[in-house]
Amino acid sequence: MGIIAFHGERLRLARVALGLTLDQLGERVSATRQFLNQLEQGLKTPTKEMQAALADALGVAGHFFVLPATAGIRPEQCHFRKQRTTPVSIVSQVLARGTLLDGFVSRLDHELDLPPVTFPDIAAASAIEIEEAADSARTYWRLGTGPISNMMRVVENAGAVVSFFRGVSERVDALSIDCARPMIIRSEAKPAACRLRFDLAHETGHLIMHRGVQTGDKTTEDQANRFASAFLLPRSSFIHEFPRGRFLDWSAIYALKLRWKVSAAAILRRAYDLHVISADQYRTGYIHLSKTGQKRFERRDDEIPSETPELLPAAMKALEMTYPGAVGRLIAESGLGPDMFAHVSGLELPPARADGVNVVPLRFYQ
Known part of the structure; x- marks a missing residue:
């Protein structure tokens, strides 16, 4: 039948x-x-x-x-690296998982008072425009010109949901999806906190500069990298703090790394882009990092605290503790089982509240 x-x-x-x-x-x-x-x-x-x-x-x-078939996530809404060389099957997986996760997040958005989406829309292409876009974003979010203490909270306070896709994240470092509630998908295997912070800033650049633009090519990736550098290391502060001299001062560079929570490699690139060091100095620094085995794992990486997503787990916990069973209901309304939900969100179902006391203020609930 x-x-x-x-x-x-x-x-x-x-x-x-x-x-x-x-x-x-x-x-x-x-x-x-x-x-x-x-x-x-x-x-x-x-x-x-x-x-x-x-x-x-x-x-x-x-x-x-x-359930009614939705339009789903379109390719131009999804930004991730090396898109032109990524197998079509991986691209399709990203779009499909994004569509399923967006279905759940949209329902959660109707239940809780999540942070409003405040990513500004600033088209930028040239180096000058990208520097201005990064400065404008910092100003818009009132971040000042000093180090960003927690990049994860910056994007989550701006309304983005940060999570990871199991399996796909092994092939793709990071990606972002520009939808009603933007999503930034991270790699669960990122080796260092400073590299994750750069990835988050990179995806922020896509969400701000490339709305409706097909990305993944070298040009748009370079633009997002330039935005991340300018956002994490503002020009005015960086030029003032970077140690100038005939030879690279590695002790000072690593001190900058700990202060700004940005890799030494990114600091060198920023110095080169701003003409603080010469091409020869930049090449010398790059070779030094390579020869000392620091291309993937740099010295003092372990001194920078890791940053983990908070918005989606906290929202689910708040909803579940205030209204037991509500998260399961939303997952069921999305048509997902627990395994598929974990697959597309990287999260497990929050534990059920054991007592009868509401420990989460109702102001979290609309």
Whole structure:
């Protein structure tokens, strides 16, 4: 017996989010590739038994396939590095997972008073324009010209949700998705806090400068890198503090690293971009970092405290502790099972409140 409604696009969305081919899904549910392709194309409708098997295999709720099909995340909304050389399958996974996570975050947004989205829209292309955009963003967010103590909180206070995609993050360092509630997806395997901070600033540059622009090429990546450098190391302060001399003062550079929480490599690049050091000095510094084994792990990396996402976990915890079962309800309304939710959010369900006391102020709730 056929079911009342079935949206084949939703089947494809869940399959691609898990990185499964039609053949791989077919092995899980004992169906042919051709049959599953016909389901996704809307040419056939599965039985209730097949729908249940598909839901179980994909980690979604049974009603996932009957929810209205949404437009989903478009390629121009998604920014991540080396997009032109990244396999199409990885791009598709990112878009599918972003769409599923956005469905949950949108529902959460209706339940809680999350920070308003305040990323300014500043088109910038030239070096001068990018410097001005970074300065304008700092001014807009009232960050001053000193070191940013916590870059994670900057983007979350601006309304972005920060999380990670398991598996995909091993192939992609970081990415951002420009939607109603912007999402920045990080790599769970980032080796150093200062590199994660740079990634967050890089994605902030995309969200500010490249709204509606297809990115991933060298030009837009260089622009985002320049923005990150200017945002984390403002020109006026950096020029004043960087140690000038015939030879690079590494002790002073590492002191700057600890103060500004930016890698030595990024400090050297910033100095070169601002013409504080010569091309020869920059090359010498780069070679030194390479020869001393500091291309991936730099000295004093472990002295910079790590930064972890707080907004989404705190919002889920607040909602669950005030209204037990609410997070599970939102996940169910999104059509996701616990496994798929963990897959697209990098988070587990918050623990249920054990007592009967509301420990979270109701002001968090709309």
